Amino acid sequence: MPVEAAFAVWEGAVETAAAISEALSLPGCSPAATRAARDKAVAAECFARAGVPHPRTWTLDAGIDGSGAELLEKCPGGQFVVKMPRSTNSQSVMLVRSRSDLDEAQAVIRRLYRADRDSNRLADLYQSVHDTPGGAAPLLVQEYVGGRELNIDLLLSENDHAVLGVFEKHPAAGPTFGEVHSVHPTSLSSTEVDRAVDVAVAAAHALGASRGAAHAELRMSDRGPVVIEVALRPGGFLTPLAVQRLTGVDTIAALTRLMMTGTLPDTPATPDQSACLYGAVNVERSGRVVRITGEERARALPGVVLLDVIKKPGDILVTLPEGTDYHIAAFLLEGRSRAEVESVAEQIRSCLTAELEETTR
Numbered sequence: 001m002p003v004e005a006a007f008a009v010w011e012g013a014v015e016t017a018a019a020i021s022e023a024l025s026l027p028g029c030s031p032a033a034t035r036a037a038r039d040k041a042v043a044a045e046c047f048a049r050a051g052v053p054h055p056r057t058w059t060l061d062a063g064i065d066g067s068g069a070e071l072l073e074k075c076p077g078g079q080f081v082v083k084m085p086r087s088t089n090s091q092s093v094m095l096v097r098s099r100s101d102l103d104e105a106q107a108v109i110r111r112l113y114r115a116d117r118d119s120n121r122l123a124d125l126y127q128s129v130h131d132t133p134g135g136a137a138p139l140l141v142q143e144y145v146g147g148r149e150l151n152i153d154l155l156l157s158e159n160d161h162a163v164l165g166v167f168e169k170h171p172a173a174g175p176t177f178g179e180v181h182s183v184h185p186t187s188l189s190s191t192e193v194d195r196a197v198d199v200a201v202a203a204a205h206a207l208g209a210s211r212g213a214a215h216a217e218l219r220m221s222d223r224g225p226v227v228i229e230v231a232l233r234p235g236g237f238l239t240p241l242a243v244q245r246l247t248g249v250d251t252i253a254a255l256t257r258l259m260m261t262g263t264l265p266d267t268p269a270t271p272d273q274s275a276c277l278y279g280a281v282n283v284e285r286s287g288r289v290v291r292i293t294g295e296e297r298a299r300a301l302p303g304v305v306l307l308d309v310i311k312k313p314g315d316i317l318v319t320l321p322e323g324t325d326y327h328i329a330a331f332l333l334e335g336r337s338r339a340e341v342e343s344v345a346e347q348i349r350s351c352l353t354a355e356l357e358e359t360t361r
Helices: 011-023 031-038 040-050 099-114 190-206 239-247 251-261 295-299 338-351
Strands: 057-061 080-083 094-096 138-143 148-156 161-169 181-184 212-221 224-231 275-282 287-293 304-309 327-335 353-357
Touching: 011 031, 031 040, 040 057, 040 138, 040 190, 040 224, 080 099, 094 099, 148 190, 148 239, 148 251, 161 190, 161 239, 161 251, 181 239, 181 338, 190 212, 190 224, 212 251, 239 251, 239 275, 239 327, 275 338, 287 327, 295 304, 295 327, 295 338, 304 338, 327 338
Parallel strands: none
Antiparallel strands: 057 138, 080 094, 080 138, 148 161, 148 212, 161 181, 181 275, 212 224, 275 327, 287 353, 304 327
8 A cells, every 4th residue: 555645743753654654755844844843953054045933042052051141141031941852841941030940951951851751751853962973962941932832733835834723831940841731712813823833834934844733832932933943743642632622623534635635624713602622731840759649639620621741650750951751740721711711721730640759850
């Protein structure tokens, strides 16, 4: 049976899927486009060339103590964000406000580059210091951009696009930027949303995206929408389920049809009296799970469509910026208003808790 399409739904597979598509002459984003999306330093160069609003960006070596300290004076408010150029799941992303913050952030990133898969399940996504010239540990520095943050999910054909969903993320001001929840509707006007979508589409095209999915994260700053990053895949976590509950569109089925036929889905307008929120219950410190309590009370709350307790006693949790296993549960809520689902989300996080014991890593 011939292969008609190849695409990825996980960040770590987007480059492989593009290579397969190219080798088999299938439609889809080129390997160069997926490499640009995966490497945030390259993405920033693409955005700059295309005139897409994005944070000012510098690439440094975390292996050099104090590298980047002079940028504290160049960035607004004397603060910036650091991350590994190929990081994902918010791992390694830290807000730096001082020289001591920078020293600590560099130490974290050096450890991540040296980690093996036993201590960091995402280690395969990052280039080891043993494979870089001189053992460099690339460090991305970007000016901090304030404002409400959006997730925008798109499907792209060669000449058009479809908006699957626009969600507003729970505010995150640092020092780390863990996923808490995303909610529809947003607090923005329809004009502001349209502007953000236009910038997200332009950013995907600036990377070289053609046919496929794109998941864009933007901040609505005082100078308008600013792209933080764009992944050439569907949104992760519970994003596809939230899109389907709001619009009836099955993201993966629609993406499959698009890749095979070039046809974009019809995305109906979301009902005015409809809200949807997907999020997680997070822990604030690392440790081994002793017990998780409050599940029954959480399930009984109104509007709970899904509640998945994803950890069990004995599991080891590691918080950001070094870990990515900091969720004990995932949930999706529906309601008549944003205020309603946000209230239920807070109640879930209040009653569903984990008792942890310390452990050595």
